[in-house]
Amino acid sequence: MTETPKRHVVRRPAVVRKLLSLYEAPSYLEIGVCAGATFHKVEAPRKVAVDPEFRFDHEQAQRDHPGTEYHQVTSDEYFGRIIAEDETFDVIFLDGLHTFEQTLRDLNNALLHLQPHGVMLIDDVSPPTYLASVPDRETFFRVREWMGVTDKAWMGDVFKLVHFIETFHQGLSFRTISNNHGQAVVWRERRPSVRERTVADIGTLSFEQFVLEQGALRSARFGVILRELRARAGPAPPLRRPPDSPPP
Numbered sequence: 001m002t003e004t005p006k007r008h009v010v011r012r013p014a015v016v017r018k019l020l021s022l023y024e025a026p027s028y029l030e031i032g033v034c035a036g037a038t039f040h041k042v043e044a045p046r047k048v049a050v051d052p053e054f055r056f057d058h059e060q061a062q063r064d065h066p067g068t069e070y071h072q073v074t075s076d077e078y079f080g081r082i083i084a085e086d087e088t089f090d091v092i093f094l095d096g097l098h099t100f101e102q103t104l105r106d107l108n109n110a111l112l113h114l115q116p117h118g119v120m121l122i123d124d125v126s127p128p129t130y131l132a133s134v135p136d137r138e139t140f141f142r143v144r145e146w147m148g149v150t151d152k153a154w155m156g157d158v159f160k161l162v163h164f165i166e167t168f169h170q171g172l173s174f175r176t177i178s179n180n181h182g183q184a185v186v187w188r189e190r191r192p193s194v195r196e197r198t199v200a201d202i203g204t205l206s207f208e209q210f211v212l213e214q215g216a217l218r219s220a221r222f223g224v225i226l227r228e229l230r231a232r233a234g235p236a237p238p239l240r241r242p243p244d245s246p247p248p
Contacts, residue, residue, distance in 0.1 A: 010180045010222045012123070013041035018226055019091045019119050019185075020044050029089040029113070031075045031106055032096035032123075036061075048089070050078045075102075079109035088115040095123040098156030099135050100203070104164060107186075119187050119229065124155035125162050126182025126217065133157055133207045155182075159210050160202050166216055167197045175225045176217035184217075185225050189232065 016038060020026040027046040033039045035055040039047070047068045049058070058070035071078050075096050092110045094103060103122065114120055127133035131149060134140045135157040144151075162184055165172055173189040176182060195216070220228075 008179055010177065012038045012180075012183070015121060015177065015180065015183060015222060016042045016091065016093060018222070019121060019229075022119065022226075022229060023090040026090040027088070028091050028093070029110070030093045030095070031078075031110070032094065033070075034095075038093065038095070044091075046089075050075055075106050075109070079106075079113075083113060088113050088118065090115055090118050091121065092118065093121045093123070098124055098137070098154060098158055100157045100160040100164075103158050103161050107161065107165075114188075116188060117232070119185060122158070122161060122184040122186060124158045124182065125176055125184045127155040127159055127207070127210075128153060128181075130207045133159065133210070153181075157205075159207075160205050163195075163197065163202050163205060163213075163216055167194050167202070168199075170194050174218060175228070176219045177222045177225065178219040179221045182217075185229075187229065187232070 016028070020028060020042060026044045027048075028042065028044040029048045029050070030039050031050050033049040033051040033054060036049070039049050040061075045067070047065075049068070049070045051072060052074045054070065054072055058072060062068065062070050071082055073082065092114055094106050094110060096102060096106055107120070107122070110120060129151070131140065131144060131147070132151075132153045132155050134143065134154075137154065137156075140154050140156075162174065162176065165174055165184075165186065171188060171190045172186055173191055174184050174186045176184050
């Protein structure tokens with residue numbers, strides 16, 4: 001009897017490292033760092049961490065890693081008050097509050113700071129169960145306890161964001177990684193058409209509809225997505241000076 005080969009699962013840090021490798025001297029922004037499980041496993045000349053409550057000593061981490069910034073604020077405050085208006089990043093990872101509304105706000109704000117040939121990674125767009133798709137965190141915990149479920153996976157309704165991009169961001173292309181827990185890779189490249197939906201359609205999208213409309217995710221293995229990104233046409237992005245450096 002032939003055994004079915006196990007699917008290779010690509011983890012968050014590996015995804016980010018591969019995306020960063022697309023750039024000569026990459027800059028990296030992570031929204032929703034929490035304990036730093038991804039942030040501290042990737043390297044880039046410039047790294048910025050944003051979280052309202054780091055679960056580690058971020059002040060010591062700042063001292064240990066010169067050139068890396070830690071901002072213990074909400075993403076709204078970071079985008080609205082802290083980041084320079086002209087600052088851009090090569091790779092931006094969104095892993096903040098697991099709700100469609102907040103992640104949509106993070107997406108729109110982050111797009112203003114993604115360099116033209118940059119890539120954005122959005123976490124948790126493919127919940128494996130109905131329970132994992134519950135948008136309210138406290139409700140998730142209460143129902144999980146009542147059901148006696150041990151699976152801790154909670155992704156909220158971020159899955160709606162892929163449908164929003166598909167309809168309302170025609171200038172963006174995207175793929176969802178099929179060989180991990182479900183992350184959307186997004187980059188600037190216009191698409192010839194959009195799927196007709198209303199904002200209300202997306203806001204009320206149910207988990208059942210998400211399951212039945214899997215084609216909207218445009219899923220592919222991460223290796224395929226990387227090849228697509230490397231094959232993108234267009235000139236290489238201009239080299240950027242570090243913040244506060246004098247002009248050449």
